Amino acid sequence: MTTENSGDVRLSGISKTYDNGFTAVQPLDLTVPHGSFFALLGASGCGKTTTLRMIAGLEEPSSGTVHLGDQEVTNLPPYKRPVNTVFQSYALFPHLDIFENVAFGLRRRGIKSVKKQVEEMLDLVQLGEQARKKPHQLSGGQQQRVAVARALINHPKVLLLDEPLGALDLKLRRQMQLELKRIQTEVGITFVHVTHDQEEAMTMADTVAVMNAGRVEQLGSPADLYENPQTTFVANFLGTSNLIEAEVDTRSGEDIVLKAGGGKLVLPRARCSAPAQTGGKVLVGIRPEKISLTHADDAGEIPAGRNRITGRIADSSFIGVSTQYVIDSAVCPEFEVYAQNIERDSRLVPGAEVVLHWSPAHTFGLDAAQDIDAGVDTAEEEAA
Numbered sequence: 052m053t054t055e056n057s058g059d060v061r062l063s064g065i066s067k068t069y070d071n072g073f074t075a076v077q078p079l080d081l082t083v084p085h086g087s088f089f090a091l092l093g094a095s096g097c098g099k100t101t102t103l104r105m106i107a108g109l110e111e112p113s114s115g116t117v118h119l120g121d122q123e124v125t126n127l128p129p130y131k132r133p134v135n136t137v138f139q140s141y142a143l144f145p146h147l148d149i150f151e152n153v154a155f156g157l158r159r160r161g162i163k164s165v166k167k168q169v170e171e172m173l174d175l176v177q178l179g180e181q182a183r184k185k186p187h188q189l190s191g192g193q194q195q196r197v198a199v200a201r202a203l204i205n206h207p208k209v210l211l212l213d214e215p216l217g218a219l220d221l222k223l224r225r226q227m228q229l230e231l232k233r234i235q236t237e238v239g240i241t242f243v244h245v246t247h248d249q250e251e252a253m254t255m256a257d258t259v260a261v262m263n264a265g266r267v268e269q270l271g272s273p274a275d276l277y278e279n280p281q282t283t284f285v286a287n288f289l290g291t292s293n294l295i296e297a298e299v300d301t302r303s304g305e306d307i308v309l310k311a312g313g314g315k316l317v318l319p320r321a322r323c324s325a326p327a328q329t330g331g332k333v334l335v336g337i338r339p340e341k342i343s344l345t346h347a348d349d350a351g352e353i354p355a356g357r358n359r360i361t362g363r364i365a366d367s368s369f370i371g372v373s374t375q376y377v378i379d380s381a382v383c384p385e386f387e388v389y390a391q392n393i394e395r396d397s398r399l400v401p402g403a404e405v406v407l408h409w410s411p412a413h414t415f416g417l418d419a420a421q422d423i424d425a426g427v428d429t430a431e432e433e434a435a
């Protein structure tokens with residue numbers, strides 16, 4: 052097997068235009084590595100379910116091919132594909148007990164001695180004690196685990212999960228995220244998990260594909276996406292970013308020097324995904340937790356070599372482990388800064404003049420031709 056073919060799920064040029072002419076998925080290439088936990092993350096309507104359904108064979112692609120392992124399955128019906136799907140509405144059989152719900156796939160295939168396998172599956176999802184209960188006697192999280200066991204008992208190559216935790220309350224969701232991750236690690240099967248919840252994707256997945264309007268904007272490990280966003284959508288949709296429009300002043304060695312609001316900022320060239328011609332525009336990004344705040348009276352104590360911006364505290368909210376500040380400055384009207392509560396400077400209150408400063412190494416640069424606010428509203432709506 053060549054490396055190129057070793058992905059468990061390989062989508063090549065796959066797209067979907069529905070009968071009404073609407074293109075839900077633009078031609079897409081995607082390889083999901085064998086045995087990985089892969090998340091498709093994006094706002095409502097971006098094409099996640101459509102993509103998943105094309106992998107499952109429930110939706111016919113308008114173009115492109117689907118491979119599972121070495122096998123091309125583009126024209127195979129769903130039941131001939133080595134995949135199983137768990138949906139948000141897990142639709143257990145209400146009249147069957149938990150044991151029989153899990154045994155269903157085996158019995159349908161004419162397998163008589165199911166006890167050992169079903170018991171193993173119930174142990175895997177930690178429901179051994181509940182085998183003789185009916186679905187309505189279980190909690191939402193327990194029912195969801197039955198749905199996972201029911202899908203896994205068929206030993207699919209790939210398990211597809213479409214917002215499987217969507218119906219659960221927040222606390223249960225968090226528990227189930229860890230639980231699903233544990234199950235995936237234990238069985239080693241490739242999981243493709245669809246979610247609109249960025250925290251969920253980041254907690255669970257080895258690799259996340261961020262989708263926006265039918266395209267994959269960026270793909271990478273959660274830390275890589277967070278630290279090195281390549282588009283404004285990813286920068287704003289995953290966590291919070293401060294984005295400043297700046298002009299390229301000079302390029303010196305490994306660095307780009309930029310002009311912003313009368314001051315200068317340094318950006319490592321390797322962290323800039325834009326062309327950055329002298330005189331051209333670049334969006335400079337910095338995450339709120341990477342910034343330190345110093346009262347203007349102490350500005351002389353800030354070490355040399357740091358990027359700095361002056362401003363005034365517009366708002367602050369104390370949230371226990373950290374304090375979140377909103378700073379009004381010449382380069383950005385609402386700069387967000389998160390400060391850990393170690394030793395609090397009592398002068399840092401609304402109205403105070405401050406200097407924001409950070410290591411140039413934490414700065415990233417994006418193409419200024421993009422919408423600076425892309426993904427901001429989507430992230431807020433999804434959080435609501």
Ligand SMILES: Nc1ncnc2c1ncn2[C@@H]1O[C@H](COP(=O)(O)OP(=O)(O)OP(=O)(O)O)[C@@H](O)[C@H]1O
Pocket residue numbers: 069070071073074075093094095096097098099100101102247
């Ligand atoms: N059968 C269909 N005919 C026409 N348009 C469709 C059809 N199914 C889905 N769409 C449209 O395609 C787009 C993508 O839908 P899809 O269900 O893949 O989104 P999603 O990312 O899963 O969203 P959500 O998070 O809300 O589940 C949406 O704009 C949707 O309205």
Ligand SMILES: [Mg+2]
Pocket residue numbers: 099100101
């Ligand atoms: Mg969906």
